[in-house]
Amino acid sequence: xxxxxxxxxxxxxxxxxxxxxxxxxxxxxxxxxxxxxxxxxxxxxxxxxxxxxxxxxxxxxxxxxxxxxxxxxxxxxxxxxxxxxxxxxxxxxxxxxxxxxxxxxxxxxxxxxxxxxxxxxxxxxxxxxxxxxxxxxxxxxxxxxxxxxxxxxxxxxxxxxxxxxxxxxxxxxxxxxxxxxxxxxxxxxxxxxxxxxxxxxxxxxxxxxxxxxxxxxxxxxxxxxxxxxxxxxxxxxxxxxxxxxxxxxxxxxxxxxxx
Amino acid sequence: xxxxxxxxxxxxxxxxxxxxxxxxxxxxxxxxxxxxxxxxxxxxxxxxxxxxxxxxxxxxxxxxxxxxxxxxxxxxxxxxxxxxxxxxxxxxxxxxxxxxxxxxxxxxxxxxxxxxxxxxxxxxxxxxxxxxxxxxxxxxxxxxxxxxxxxxxxxxxxxxxxxxxxxxxxxxxxxxxxxxxxxxxxxxxxxxxxxxxxxxxxxxxxx
Amino acid sequence: xxxxxxxxxxxxxxxxxxxxxxxxxxxxxxxxxxxxxxxxxxxxxxxxxxxxxxxxxxxxxxxxxxxxxxxxxxxxxxxxxxxxxxxxxxxxxxxxxxxxxxxxxxxxxxxxxxxxxxxxxxxxxxxxxxxxxxxxxxxxxxxxxxxxxxxxxxxxxxxxxxxxxxxxxxxxxxxxxxxxxxxxxxxxxxxxxxxxxxxxxxxxxxxxxxxxxxxxxxxxxxxxxxxxxxxxxxxxxxxxxxxxxxxxxxxxxxxxxxxxxxxxxx
Numbered sequence: 001x002x003x004x005x006x007x008x009x010x011x012x013x014x015x016x017x018x019x020x021x022x023x024x025x026x027x028x029x030x031x032x033x034x035x036x037x038x039x040x041x042x043x044x045x046x047x048x049x050x051x052x053x054x055x056x057x058x059x060x061x062x063x064x065x066x067x068x069x070x071x072x073x074x075x076x077x078x079x080x081x082x083x084x085x086x087x088x089x090x091x092x093x094x095x096x097x098x099x100x101x102x103x104x105x106x107x108x109x110x111x112x113x114x115x116x117x118x119x120x121x122x123x124x125x126x127x128x129x130x131x132x133x134x135x136x137x138x139x140x141x142x143x144x145x146x147x148x149x150x151x152x153x154x155x156x157x158x159x160x161x162x163x164x165x166x167x168x169x170x171x172x173x174x175x176x177x178x179x180x181x182x183x184x185x186x187x188x189x190x191x192x193x194x195x196x197x198x199x200x201x202x203x204x205x206x207x208x209x210x211x212x213x214x215x216x217x218x219x220x221x222x223x224x225x226x227x228x229x230x231x232x233x234x235x236x237x238x239x240x241x242x243x244x245x246x247x248x249x250x251x252x253x254x255x256x257x258x259x
Numbered sequence: 260x261x262x263x264x265x266x267x268x269x270x271x272x273x274x275x276x277x278x279x280x281x282x283x284x285x286x287x288x289x290x291x292x293x294x295x296x297x298x299x300x301x302x303x304x305x306x307x308x309x310x311x312x313x314x315x316x317x318x319x320x321x322x323x324x325x326x327x328x329x330x331x332x333x334x335x336x337x338x339x340x341x342x343x344x345x346x347x348x349x350x351x352x353x354x355x356x357x358x359x360x361x362x363x364x365x366x367x368x369x370x371x372x373x374x375x376x377x378x379x380x381x382x383x384x385x386x387x388x389x390x391x392x393x394x395x396x397x398x399x400x401x402x403x404x405x406x407x408x409x410x411x412x413x414x415x416x417x418x419x420x421x422x423x424x425x426x427x428x429x430x431x432x433x434x435x436x437x438x439x440x441x442x443x444x445x446x447x448x449x450x451x452x453x454x455x456x457x458x459x460x461x462x463x464x465x466x
Numbered sequence: 467x468x469x470x471x472x473x474x475x476x477x478x479x480x481x482x483x484x485x486x487x488x489x490x491x492x493x494x495x496x497x498x499x500x501x502x503x504x505x506x507x508x509x510x511x512x513x514x515x516x517x518x519x520x521x522x523x524x525x526x527x528x529x530x531x532x533x534x535x536x537x538x539x540x541x542x543x544x545x546x547x548x549x550x551x552x553x554x555x556x557x558x559x560x561x562x563x564x565x566x567x568x569x570x571x572x573x574x575x576x577x578x579x580x581x582x583x584x585x586x587x588x589x590x591x592x593x594x595x596x597x598x599x600x601x602x603x604x605x606x607x608x609x610x611x612x613x614x615x616x617x618x619x620x621x622x623x624x625x626x627x628x629x630x631x632x633x634x635x636x637x638x639x640x641x642x643x644x645x646x647x648x649x650x651x652x653x654x655x656x657x658x659x660x661x662x663x664x665x666x667x668x669x670x671x672x673x674x675x676x677x678x679x680x681x682x683x684x685x686x687x688x689x690x691x692x693x694x695x696x697x698x699x700x701x702x703x704x705x706x707x708x709x710x711x712x713x714x715x716x717x718x719x720x721x722x723x724x725x726x727x728x729x730x731x732x
Contacts (some may be wrong), residue, residue: 230666238687245679
């Protein structure tokens with residue numbers, strides 16, 4: 001409402017999509033350019049910065065010693081968190097996370113967790129006593145839409161280079177490592193926007209503002225789905241969902257190869 | 260009374276081409292109900308009478324309102340709807356305080372359902388009862404038949420607002436409350452006026 | 467409590483599940499309409515062990531003013547679990563899970579409502595889980611939708627919902643907690659507008675192939691339609707019963723009176 005200019009931009013985006021075109025000239029099922037830089041932090045156990053077009057997000061991992069949950073004595077765990085950091089957009093505010101940021105975190109977390117690409121038993125140090133907790137934290141840096149996919153790629157990239165600190169007498173030895181975090185799969189999220197009854201992948205900010213509904217598909221590998229999330233007030237038909245799944249497998253495969 | 264059907268939101272009302280009344284919508288050439296309500300298949304208009312719902316003001320409605328606060332030039336009046344209304348001090352000679360009961364006519368409604376009021380009357384004493392707004396037509400009845408039955412049966416002075424608020428004074432108010440309860444429960448049934456009349460006659464002596 | 471290890475359980479044996487249901491069978495579902503007097507609309511749902519209350523307030527003015535949308539009503543569904551509704555006491559503060567569920571449920575309900583008719587307003591929907599055993603968000607959603615209809619809010623359709631998914635390699639409808647805890651469990655909360663089969667809520671977690679997904683959505687939509695019948699029945703029953711009572715109580719004298727035309731608005 002404050003920025004009427006977005007209404008105008010949304011109108012022209014919708015008009016184009018009706019004709020099967022997009023403002024930036026992409027095909028409806030085409031991603032923006034993905035650029036990944038690894039190892040951007042010395043202190044983090046793993047890190048990456050991802051540029052998806054103009055959308056930018058940073059991920060860093062920290063391995064923390066913890067005690068296992070009572071019902072899984074021989075397992076560690078992971079935790080993915082994302083914040084809509086006010087540095088990234090005039091519409092993000094400082095303060096406790098709002099529903100949108102919580103949804104973003106939880107959808108990226110589920111995509112990784114449910115792929116079972118990390119065997120939580122690998123994260124056990126001493127059964128019943130000490131386990132690893134892998135924290136993956138995401139910070140949004142510039143908002144041009146689709147933090148879901150950019151965040152998922154950043155989280156995965158950071159995890160792929162995560163080193164496991166050396167532990168002696170139950171304590172972490174600083175700057176020494178005992179190996180790397182094992183991932184058996186490369187789970188990736190593909191997000192779609194439904195605009196004027198058409199499905200577009202990787203929506204930009206204008207397209208997000210124009211969307212009636214959003215659907216994210218996480219593929220664990222080339223054969224398995226591992227998470228869904230439908231969002232926003234619109235709806236999808238079954239065939240639209242199937243279309244999204246097909247494209248998600250195809251694009252997931254392509255991106256997976258580059259990681 | 261013609262046959263009637265209870266419909267719920269999304270229920271098919273008719274596939275025939277009929278004039279569209281209220282609380283229906285058209286999709287793919289068919290008419291559906293948008294509310295939980297009653298539909299009369301025999302009528303030549305496709306319309307649903309809802310069984311519940313907030314009062315949305317319409318031009319011409321007579322409503323009962325309660326003054327909430329005073330501004331420099333007028334009063335803010337609660338009319339039991341989404342928004343309160345405003346009446347200018349020019350519309351009444353009385354000095355109104357918070358809690359004053361008025362009746363007024365809705366002269367206009369804007370696109371966000373805010374009402375303009377006129378023909379303000381002030382009521383002194385008495386109390387205000389609440390009725391589900393969609394059931395108000397039943398409380399009045401055809402040509403005011405129910406309203407007359409209620410007045411005769413209870414001896415109350417009554418003013419029924421379309422917005423679900425009823426101003427009442429004198430007479431047997433507890434009996435009136437019971438009669439209103441009966442109307443609320445059975446508003447969708449036939450023969451209501453006779454039933455309420457019988458009920459009032461039977462219980463006239465009670466206090 | 468844990469007699470068998472999870473990976474030794476046969477989740478479907480001779481066509482029967484751990485609780486005796488068939489693969490395409492819902493847990494017993496009961497819906498009651500109009501259970502909270504002060505609310506504009508309300509409903510109570512018992513679905514297996516799940517017990518849920520939903521209340522609707524509104525449309526009412528959205529405040530503070532800057533949250534108002536001049537084109538439509540805001541739909542604000544708040545899903546909360548009671549502290550005693552889970553095995554360990556839940557922290558009464560709303561958690562991240564509850565906030566996410568509230569968001570997706572609000573969005574699913576909004577699609578069913580003619581929100582454009584009520585600019586600058588909000589419709590509050592409060593969903594309280596009193597007891598839980600897997601599938602509380604879909605139980606909350608169907609309760610909320612019935613409560614919205616009870617509040618007389620104009621809607622395109624009801625929102626019907628169910629869980630569907632996988633346990634022990636089998637695609638099954640409406641998973642209970644034991645099934646949801648299977649090592650290979652997949653849980654898919656699904657909500658549709660039954661008239662058009664439009665999908666308004668869809669989440670999933672767990673590993674699933676494309677073929678398994680196709681089976682799941684097929685079964686899920688069938689399940690939603692069964693739930694829809696129970697929802698409709700509950701709404702009709704509230705008024706149908708009053709009708710029956712009066713039919714019984716009607717006196718002979720009343721019968722003789724001529725049927726009247728519908729009474730007119732004043």
